[in-house]
Amino acid sequence: MAAPPRNSVTSQCGLRGGAKRRVVTITVPGFTVLKNGYQGVEKDLPEFEDLEGAARAVMRLQDVYALSVKGLVRGVFQRASGTHLPTLYSPGHLFSLSADDCFHIGKVSRRRSGHQKRNDLTFVLSLFQAGNVSYALSLSREFLHYDPSNKRVARNVLKYEKLLGENPDGAEAEMMLQRPNVTHLETRDLYEELCQTLGSRPTQYQSPDLHCSYETNGSPFLILQPIKRELIQWQPYVALFHDFVSDLEAETIKKLAAPWLQRSVVASGEKQQKADYRISKSAWLKETVDPAIVSLDRRIAALTGLNIRSPYAEFLQVVNYGLGGHYEPHFDHATSRKSPLYRLKSGNRIATVMIYLSSVEAGGSTAFIYANFSVPVVKNAALFWWNLHRNGEGNDNTLHAGCPVLAGDKWVANKWIHEYGQEFQRPCSSDPND
Ligand SMILES: O=C(O)CCC(=O)C(=O)O
Ligand SMILES: [Fe+2]
Incomplete structure (x- = not known):
């Protein structure tokens, strides 16, 4: 042939x-x-996973920030009625969702909620017209006009008619948009409240033992240029070090990481895998890739007074969150002996240094759930906390999260320091409160 x-x-x-x-x-x-x-x-085109991820991101923002669906469809970030907090963010341009966008979000929502009959097309059309069941009804009737044999739409028409009969003024319409079966974490409400404040750390007025100071930490590196420390909490110890990196350093680190970014993973049993509760991209940077990383490592060692030579600390992990990107409440330290974090054979993660490499327009705070505060994204600042007590046990009060990014592009860099190698820098103690 x-x-x-x-x-x-x-x-x-x-x-x-x-x-x-x-x-x-x-x-x-x-x-x-x-x-x-x-x-x-x-290779540059979005795949199905990206499209589905975008729909989930919009739903996540609506959930966590209690956004009004009506506003969201028009492109404004208003609180749903009933909350008395101010508008979260007013974008310069309004990007409204098309009917097609809303339909797609509705489909993803339906899949996520396990194909529940309830909400079904009601959700899609209500989302399309901001919780307006009567509009959903008129659209369905119009649909039926063109396709009279469509039994599903015919059923929906009856359903909407019934709904409107029971609730003619549609006052409850927005309530119906609450998706069923949202994974309920014990900490969920606290987490959402802390995210919604867009940063709420205790003031010195509330806690007089909190203060700001210049620190040298006894290090020759910091004598000429002491570092600005804002003490956020004593127990667990959390401090924000302002201007820890320069704009140029932040840009260099982001540029070095950009070609290596991949979907972030989390520890799951003995393995690392992708998870819905951590949506971001990340890359690991060895100190050998650029002198900028060597100099950053030197400053982290001076700041913390800890030994961060391999294998006593991990490489620098650079993380990028897009819109709706987040990291739900988690511990940085391992909570199981099987965790892949022990592969370095230098014990658990004793401390975290997290550097904000960008600002964001809205959202993206770091929330400490049990400690009950959240730190807004402060560009170039480094957040430090101890994950472990001096007796080696994990400190439960370090449960923390990266709130979803409402607007902007969030970048952070994590340096995780391990237990071993710090015996003289942070001597142990048998007191469980230390
Ligand atoms: O992005 C944040 O604010 C928190 C990130 C975090 O906790 C992590 O990467 O382990
Ligand atoms: Fe973390």
Whole structure:
């Protein structure tokens, strides 16, 4: 058989009734050009996972920040009625959701809620028109006009009519938009409250033992340029070090990491895997990649007074969160002996240094759930805390989270320091409160 001409699509049509197979060749002008062009850009195009992730991100923002669906559809971040907090963010331009966007979000929501019959198309259409069941009804009727045999839409029409009969003023419409079966964490309400304040650390007025100071930490590196420390909490000890890196350093670190970014993973049993509760991209940077990392490591060692030479600390992990990116409440230290964090053979993660490499327009605070405060993203500042008590036990009060990013592009860098190698820098104690 002769090869088909270059600009063609070949299709094998199987004929019923034992008829012979025929090869049909359709010639499409420019097909090869189109195909090659597509292959060239394919790797940069969003995949199904990206589309679904975007829909989930919008739902997450609505959930965590208690946003009004009506506003969200129009592109404004207003609180749902009933909350007395101010508007979270007013973007310069309004990017409204199209009917198609809303339909897609509704579909993803339905899949997530386990194909529950309740909410079904009601959710989609209510979201489409901001909780307006009567509009959903009129759309469904219009749909039925074009496709009178569609039983599902016919059922929905009856359902909406019934709903409106029970609740003619549609006052409860927004309530229906609450998705069923949202994973309920014990800490969920606290987490959401702390995220909604967009940063709420205790003031010195509330806790007079908190203060700001210049610190040298006894290090020759910091004598000429002491570091600005804002003490946030004594127990657990959490401090924010302002201007820890320069704008240039932050840009350099982001540039070095950008080509290596991959979907972030979390420890799960003995393995590391992707999880819905951590949505971001991250990359590990060794000190050998650039002198900027060597100099940053030196400053972290001076700041903490800890031994951060390999294997007593991990490489620098650079993390990038897009819109809706988040990290739900978690501990940085391992809570199981099987955790992959022990692979370094230098014990558990004793401390975290987290540097904010960017600012964000809204959202993205770091919330300490049990300690009951949240730190807003302060560009170039480094947040330090001890994960472990001096007796080696994890400090439960370090449970923390990266709140979803409402607007902007959030970058942080984590340096995790391990237990071993710090015996003289942070002597142990048997007192469980130390
Ligand atoms: O992004 C944040 O604010 C927190 C990040 C975090 O906790 C982590 O990467 O372990
Ligand atoms: Fe963390």
